Amino acid sequence: MSPTRVAVLALEHLVSLDLGIAVQAFARGPGPAGEPAGFTLVTCGERAGRVETADGFAIDVPAGIEALEDAELIVLPGRAFHDALPSEAVADALRAAHARGARIASICVGAFDLAATGLLDGRRATTHWAYADAFRERYPAVELVPDALYVDEGDVLSSAGLAAGMDLCLHIVRLQEGAAAAAALARWNVVALHRDGGQAQFVPSPVVHVGDDLAPTLEWARGRLDRPLDAAALAAHAHVSPRTLARRFATEVGTTPKGWITAQRIALARELLETTDASVDEVAQRSGLGSAPVLRRHLSRLVHTTPTGYRGTFRGRAAAAD
Incomplete structure (x- = not known):
């Protein structure tokens, strides 16, 4: 032939x-x-x-x-x-x-x-x-x-x-x-x-630019992703009603408070997988996702791989950068 x-x-x-x-x-x-x-x-x-x-x-x-x-x-x-x-x-x-x-x-x-x-x-x-x-x-x-x-x-x-x-x-x-x-x-x-x-696993997490009124609350929330966190807690910190918070998120962030919290937790989990030797269970807990099965489900849905597969792809790159 x-x-x-x-x-x-x-x-x-x-x-x-x-x-x-x-x-x-x-x-x-x-x-x-x-x-x-x-x-x-x-x-x-x-x-x-x-x-x-x-x-x-x-x-x-x-x-x-x-x-x-x-x-x-x-x-x-x-x-x-x-x-x-x-x-x-x-x-x-x-x-x-x-x-x-x-x-x-x-x-x-x-x-x-x-x-x-x-x-x-x-x-x-x-x-x-x-x-x-x-x-x-x-x-x-x-x-x-x-x-x-x-x-x-x-x-x-x-x-x-x-x-x-x-x-x-x-x-x-x-x-x-x-x-x-x-x-x-x-x-x-x-x-x-x-x-x-x-x-999808190579796409960086988007950087969201928000107004001055909402920015302090988002920064506060990022610092406590490993703790209980929901829309009511965000609204209380921002001193607005949950309805007002939802409206601001829709216009300034482009998602819901719950969706934003989940996205931030997944972004933190990806960072921990790339830059630390923490176990998958520990990564899930430190990112607020709770358990390894939940983390696996989110990574499978978003980037079509497992925590171990994701770490295998990116850990070497992060270690070299360090």
Whole structure:
């Protein structure tokens, strides 16, 4: 069986890491010898020649958009200026390739260029969490899955931000070449073959800016999350009625007092998992969530992983920062 022909479309101001991920997966392969048996790769641009990256240097691509004509898999790296639509020539070439049976995979904000072709309309897709709102606003016909590391719709695939492109490429290798080939590629690139949870676990807790009247009460509450705390206690501290407090929370915080307390407790639990060696039970108690099962339930719902899995992902990073 002949290797799958892969074309990576390098448009102006592309993110070089996205391009590098595709090269590592489909051109380099495991080991120092080079090209993997199941794929051949060409990097192309809208036209052959110099392409500026978003990272302060340029690359020379050997082929133009005509390389898409016989590609079986097309990879779209993200672009720094993803708010600018791809040219009609690029969009037409992608649609034509898809119509003759090519699969198209986007990495990170490359989903914006893929969605601009209309090929994602009525389909599921994902992109970098920081651009999820912008993507929803621009492409309401696409069903965005913001928590996923990657989404496979068969003929169109998409990955979340940056390094999640490797998760998607490993998935493609596993589907085509088998688990052993994907595992070998993962080992060579020193990455996990499968990561627990989705990209939601990488989204930082939002910082809420509130008015001067409510801010002291929120600061007071953050200092006692491990103790009994409810809307009535917040209202008493703020010297307002529970109804007035609820109204202020809705307008200034965008949630209910109960929802805010729960969110703060989960944020504290995540911080403790990242920065301490406390047991899961202790983290649950110190954050006010009460018990390990409650903490597990919240993490599963919000970031699709367990306390142990979350700590395994982030503990090393936090220790290095310390």
